[in-house]
Amino acid sequence: MQSGRAKTKEWQLDYEPEQPRSVEPLMGWTSSTDMKQQLTLQFETKEEAVAYCERKGIAYQVIEPKDSAHRQIAYADNFAFRRWEPWTH
Template sequence: MARARIYRPAKTAMQSGRAKTRKWLLEFEPASARKVEPLMGWTSSGDMDSQVTLRFDSKDEAIAYAERLGLDYEVFEPAAPRRSIKAYADNFKYGRQGLWTH
């Protein structure tokens, strides 16, 4: 039986915005190891499920889909983003705590 992972992707290091991180993904875990093709050195696999990525608008939709197909699944909750929102003027305020660098 196929095992699936349900998660919401994190933004990449090259992204400044939240694009492509709002939808939930359902991906199948690989059922077999990849093999190296001896002539060209490419990696291949006979597992076609590992190439499938399904996108859902909500976590509940992804779970309902997995349960409808009878899949084993594991849900990975996204971590809360750590952000401290500051204004540019905070760099120059009187009671500033950090060191001035220039």
């Protein structure tokens, strides 16, 4: 599996739901009248995001990104006898 690191350097502001979602009785779809749940803002730095929240009076919580563990492997490890996952197509 390959995962890109594009757009991982930005800070993101997501709004918490202000109202619970409701279930529509006929079809069973969930809906909400809270439109802020659909809004996501991107910032270059953590300081910009915090300043925006303080300027607008938005309660915020900063979640620091976790460092991902990177294990260096060789191409030959794909064909090793004691492989973690079976090698199949």
